Amino acid sequence: MKNLEIARIFNNIADLLEIKGDNPFKIRAYRRAALNLESIAEDLATISARGDLKEIPGIGKDLSQKIEEYLRIGSMSYYEELKREIPENLLDLMAIQGLGPKKAKLFHEALGITTIDELQEMAQSRQLQGLPGIKEKTEENILRGIAFYKQGVGRMTLGYAMAISKRVTDQLREIPGVEQIDSAGSLRRRMETIGDVDILVSSSSPYKVMDTFIHLPEVRQVLGRGTTKSSVLTQEGYQMDIRVVKQDQYGAALAYFTGSKAHNIRIREMAVRKGFKISEYGIFDEKSGDRIAGEKEEDIYRLLGIPFIPPELREDRGEIEAALKGTLPDLIQRKDIKADLHVHSRYSDGAHSIREIAEKAMKMGYEYVAITDHSQSLGIAGGVSIDILIAKIEETEKVNSELSRIRVLCGTEVDIRLDGTLDYPEDILSRLDLVIASVHSGFKRSREEQTERIVRAMRNPHVHIIGHLTGRLLGEREGYEVNLDEVLKASVETGTTLEINAYPQRLDLNDIGCRRAKELGAKVVINTDAHVLHQFDYMDIGVAVARRGWLEKEDVLNTLDVESFLKAIRKK
DNA sequence: GCCGTTTTCGGCCCGACTGTTTTCAGTCG
Numbered sequence: 001m002k003n004l005e006i007a008r009i010f011n012n013i014a015d016l017l018e019i020k021g022d023n024p025f026k027i028r029a030y031r032r033a034a035l036n037l038e039s040i041a042e043d044l045a046t047i048s049a050r051g052d053l054k055e056i057p058g059i060g061k062d063l064s065q066k067i068e069e070y071l072r073i074g075s076m077s078y079y080e081e082l083k084r085e086i087p088e089n090l091l092d093l094m095a096i097q098g099l100g101p102k103k104a105k106l107f108h109e110a111l112g113i114t115t116i117d118e119l120q121e122m123a124q125s126r127q128l129q130g131l132p133g134i135k136e137k138t139e140e141n142i143l144r145g146i147a148f149y150k151q152g153v154g155r156m157t158l159g160y161a162m163a164i165s166k167r168v169t170d171q172l173r174e175i176p177g178v179e180q181i182d183s184a185g186s187l188r189r190r191m192e193t194i195g196d197v198d199i200l201v202s203s204s205s206p207y208k209v210m211d212t213f214i215h216l217p218e219v220r221q222v223l224g225r226g227t228t229k230s231s232v233l234t235q236e237g238y239q240m241d242i243r244v245v246k247q248d249q250y251g252a253a254l255a256y257f258t259g260s261k262a263h264n265i266r267i268r269e270m271a272v273r274k275g276f277k278i279s280e281y282g283i284f285d286e287k288s289g290d291r292i293a294g295e296k297e298e299d300i301y302r303l304l305g306i307p308f309i310p311p312e313l314r315e316d317r318g319e320i321e322a323a324l325k326g327t328l329p330d331l332i333q334r335k336d337i338k339a340d341l342h343v344h345s346r347y348s349d350g351a352h353s354i355r356e357i358a359e360k361a362m363k364m365g366y367e368y369v370a371i372t373d374h375s376q377s378l379g380i381a382g383g384v385s386i387d388i389l390i391a392k393i394e395e396t397e398k399v400n401s402e403l404s405r406i407r408v409l410c411g412t413e414v415d416i417r418l419d420g421t422l423d424y425p426e427d428i429l430s431r432l433d434l435v436i437a438s439v440h441s442g443f444k445r446s447r448e449e450q451t452e453r454i455v456r457a458m459r460n461p462h463v464h465i466i467g468h469l470t471g472r473l474l475g476e477r478e479g480y481e482v483n484l485d486e487v488l489k490a491s492v493e494t495g496t497t498l499e500i501n502a503y504p505q506r507l508d509l510n511d512i513g514c515r516r517a518k519e520l521g522a523k524v525v526i527n528t529d530a531h532v533l534h535q536f537d538y539m540d541i542g543v544a545v546a547r548r549g550w551l552e553k554e555d556v557l558n559t560l561d562v563e564s565f566l567k568a569i570r571k572k
Numbered sequence: 573g574c575c576g577t578t579t580t581c582g583g584c585c586c587g588a589c590t591g592t593t594t595t596c597a598g599t600c601g
Contacts, residue, residue, distance in 0.1 A: 025584055029573040060574050098590085100599050133598085137591060185601090198601095229588095256586090261601070268585040273578090279586055 001043050001447075001481075006070055009079050010034035010063070015091045016082045018101035032058040032316075035262055039317045041484055041516035045071050057318070089114040096145040103142075106131060120146050153237040154475055155193035159504025159541050162187065164234060165197050168218060172242075175212055177205035179247050184257035188311045190544035192507045193474055196239035200257055206244040213242050249281050252294035256280035262316035263309075270304050270320070312547040331547045334540055336559040341370040342413065342436055342467060342499065342527030343536075347392050348373035348382040351532045354392075354399050354408060360533045362406045368562040370434045371396070372411035375423035378440060384412070386428055393431060407562050409433035413467055418442045420456025422463070429462035433566070436499065436527075438467030439480070447481035454487055458496040464569040465525055466491075468501040468508045476505065484513055491522040495571050497557055498522060500549075502542025503529040514549020523568075524551065525558045 014030040017023075036058045037044070047053055048071055053064035070076045086108075093104040093116060107113040110131050111122055119142065122128055128139045156164075165183040173181050178201060182188065185198035203209050210230050214222045223231040223239070231241045245253045256264065256279070268278050277284045282294025283303055293299035301308045306323040310331055313319040322328045343357055344350030352360075354371055361369035373392070374383040384392065389412070396410040411434035415423035422429065422437060429435050437457045445453065457463055469487065470479025491498055498517060501508050509517065509524065517524055526542040528535055546556060553559045557568050 023573080026573050028584075032574085058574070062573060098599065102598055133592060135592070141590085257601085259601080261585095264601095265585055272585075277586080281587090 001045075001483075002071060003037050003040055003044050006044060006067055007034040007037040009070070009076055010037065012088070012091060013079055013082060015094060015101070016086050018094075019086050019090060019105045020082075021101075021105075029058065029063075032262065033063050035316070039315065039512055041512045043485070046485075087114045092116055093119060096142065096149050098141050098145050103134075106134075116146060116149070151237070155195050156197075156238050157474055157504040158187070158190060158192050158194060158507070158544065159538065161194035161197050162541065164218060164238075164240070165199065168197075168213075168216060168240070169199060171216060172199070172201060172209060172212060175203070175205070175208055177208060178203045180250055182254060184254060185259065188258045189260065189314055190312050190541075190548055192510060192545070196241060197234075198257055199240070199242045200250070200254055201242065201244045202247045202250040203244055204247075209242070209244050245280075248295045250294075251296040251299055252278065252282045253280045255297045255300050258311050258314065260315050263314035263319070266316055266320050267300065267304065271300075274304065276303060310547065312544065313550065329550045329552050332543060332551050332553050332556055332559065334543045336553045336556070337366070337526060337539060337543065338561060339366050339368040339370065339558045339565070340364070340528050340530065340536060340539060341409070341411070341434060341465070341525055341558055342372050342501065342529045343369060344373055344413075344529070344531045345371050345392075347371075347384050347388065348378075349531060354395055355402075356533065358399050358403055358406050358408050360536055361408075362403070364536055364539075366406065368407040368409060368565070370409035370411040372413040372434065372436050375412055375414040377417075377423045378415050381440075383415075383423075386424065389424070389428060390431075409562075411435060413438050414463075415440055416453060416457045418445070418453065420453040422457060422460060426460075426462060429460075432462075434464055434569070435462050436465040436467045437463045439471055443471060443477075443480045445480065447483055450480050451483040451486050454482060455490045458487075458490045458494045461571050463496055464571075465497045465499050465527075467499050467527075468503075468506050468529070469498060469513070470508050472508055473505045474507065479508065484516060485520070488517055488520045488522045491517070492520060495569070497569060498524050500524055500526045500542050500545050501529050502526060502538040502540075502545070503535075504538060504541060507541070507545050509545070509549070511545055511548035514546055514551050514555075518549065518551060518555055523555060523557050526556055527558075 010030045011034040014027045017027045036056055044067060048068055053059055053067055066076050066078060090104045090108055093099055107119060113119050113122060123139050123143045128134050129136060165187055169181050172178060180202045182200050184200045187194050187197055201209055206227055214225055214230055214232055218234050219232045220235045221233040229243050231239060234240055271278045275286050277286045282291045283300060284291055298308050307328055309319050309323055345352060345354055345357055357371055374381045376383045376385050393410050396408050400408050411432055413436045416437050416439050417423060470482055472479030498509055526546055528538040530536050557565055560568060
C-alpha cells in the first residue's frame with residue numbers, strides 16, 4: 001500500500017517547489033492532492049488498475065501519471081530531478097517555526113547550510129546577521145525555533161486534548177462577561193491527535209479573560225500575551241492558544257478557527273462565486289462591502305445555500321459535494337449508544353468487580369454492558385483460565401439476577417494466536433454471550449500473514465467482534481500492516497463486526513477505516529476497552545472517530561437494544 | 573497543476589503579525 005508514501009512525496013514536491021519559488025497554485029495543487037491521498041483507504045494500485053485515479057479529487061492528467069510511474073517503478077522522475085536541484089535536507093529546516101522556504105533557500109545559497117545543526121551553529125556564532133533581511137531579532141527567533149523543535153514535544157492524543165480543554169473552558173466560562181466559549185481547531189474537528197489546543201471566546205471583558213487564562217494551574221509558561229490572543233505552554237509542554245472576539249463575530253471566527261484550512265478555502269471559493277466574501281470577521285457583500293452576517297456559524301452555510309456541515313467532517317474529503325447534493329450523513333451521536341462492549345474487570349487486568357462495572361454502566365445510561373477479560377495465555381494481562389472463566393459466568397448470572405435495569409453480558413477478549421486459532425476451545429467460547437478476538441502478539445508478521453490470521457479468526461463461528469484491528473498505540477508504535485479491504489470483505493461475508501476502540505492511544509479502526517467500512521457495508525461497534533470506571537467516558541472519543549468516519553446510527557451495532565444486538569451478531 | 577450549470581483558458585481565500593523595511597516580504601493559520 002503506497003498511498004501514504006505517494007502523499008508524502010507530493011508534499012515534499014510542494015515544499016521543494018516553494019523553495020524554488022514556483023507557481024503558488026501549482027504548489028497548492030500538490031498539497032491538495034497529498035491531502036486527498038492520505039484520506040483514501042483503498043490501495044492506489046487497485047484504483048490505478050481500474051483506471052480510476054483521475055476520479056480522485058485533485059488528481060488530474062499529470063498527477064495520475066506520476067502516481068502510475070511510482071506504482072510501476074518505485075520512484076518518480078520529477079521528484080528525483082527536483083531533489084538533484086535542491087538538497088532534500090532543506091525540507092527539515094522548514095519545520096522550524098518562523099522559517100519558511102525563502103529563508104531556507106537564502107541560508108543554503110549564501111552559507112551552504114543544509115541541516116538544522118549547521119543552522120544552529122551559524123546562528124549561535126552570529127553569522128546569519130547581515131544576510132539580506134536578516135538582523136538580530138530574526139537570528140534570535142531562529143534559535144528559539146530550533147530549541148523548541150529539538151525539545152520535540154509530539155502531538156497530544158485527542159483524549160488528552162479534550163480533557164484539558166474541558167478543564168480550561170469550564171474555568172473561563174465562570175468569568176463575568178464571557179458569552180460563548182468553544183474549543184476550535186483540530187480539537188473541534190476531533191482529529192485523533194492534536195498539535196495545539198485552540199480556544200475561542202466571545203466576551204465584553206477580554207482583559208479579564210486573558211488574565212485568568214495565563215494564570216490557570218494548567219499553565220506552565222506564557223509564550224505571548226495580547227489583548228485578543230495569548231499563547232501558553234501547559235504543564236506537559238503542549239501549546240494552548242486563546243482568542244477573544246466580539247459577540248457579533250463569533251460564528252465567523254469559530255468557522256475560521258475550526259478549519260480545516262482546505263475546507264475553509266473551498267467554502268470561501270464558493271462564497272466568492274456567490275458574490276460574498278468570508279473572513280474571520282464575518283460575511284460581507286463583495287460589491288458594497290456591507291457586513292451581512294457572522295454571529296452564528298450556521299449563517300455561513302445558510303448563505304451558501306447548503307446544510308450545516310458538522311465540524312468533524314470539515315476536511316475537504318467530499319463533505320462540500322455531499323452538502324450540495326443533500327447527501328450529508330446524519331451522524332451518530334453519543335446518546336445513540338446503548339452499551340459498552342469491551343470492558344475489563346478484576347478477573348483480568350481491570351480494577352473493578354462485575355457488580356461495580358454493572359452499576360457504572362447503569363449510571364452511563366446504558367441498557368447492557370459486556371465484560372470481556374483477557375484469555376488464558378495472556379499472562380501479562382492476567383489472562384483468565386478456563387476454570388475461572390466458568391466462575392465468572394456464574395457470577396455474571398448472579399449480578400444479572402440482582403440488577404433489573406442492566407443486562408451484563410459475559411464475554412472475553414480472546415487472543416488470536418499466530419496461526420489465527422483462538423486461545424480458548426470452542427465449547428468454552430460457545431458458552432459466552434460475546435467474543436471479541438484480538439491480536440496481542442506477533443506484530444512483525446507480514447501484511448499477508450497478518451490479514452490471513454485475522455480473517456481466519458473471523459471465520460470462527462463464535463467470534464463476534466475483532467478488537468483494535470491494527471494494534472497501533474498513538475505516539476508509541478505503528479500498528480501492524482493489515483489489508484483493510486480484505487478484512488472488511490471478510491467482515492461482511494462472515495458477519496463479524498469490527499471495533500472502534502476508543503482508548504485514546506488506540507482509536508483503531510480510525511476515521512478512514514470507518515468510512516471504508518461503511519462503503520463496503522461492514523458494521524462496527526464502539527467500545528472503550530475500559531480498565532477503570534472513569535474510562536467509560538472514552539465513549540465520547542470513540543463516537544468522535546465514528547463521526548469523522550461519516551458513520552450513522554445504523555452503522556453501529558451497539559446503538560441497538562440488547563435483544564436486537566444479540567440477534568445482529570449471531571452467525572449463521 | 574486542477575478545474576468548469578458563468579469558463580477547456582484563466583482563474584485559483586483571507587487576513588494578521590513580525591521584522592525589516594521607506595512601501596513590503598515572509599510566514600503562519
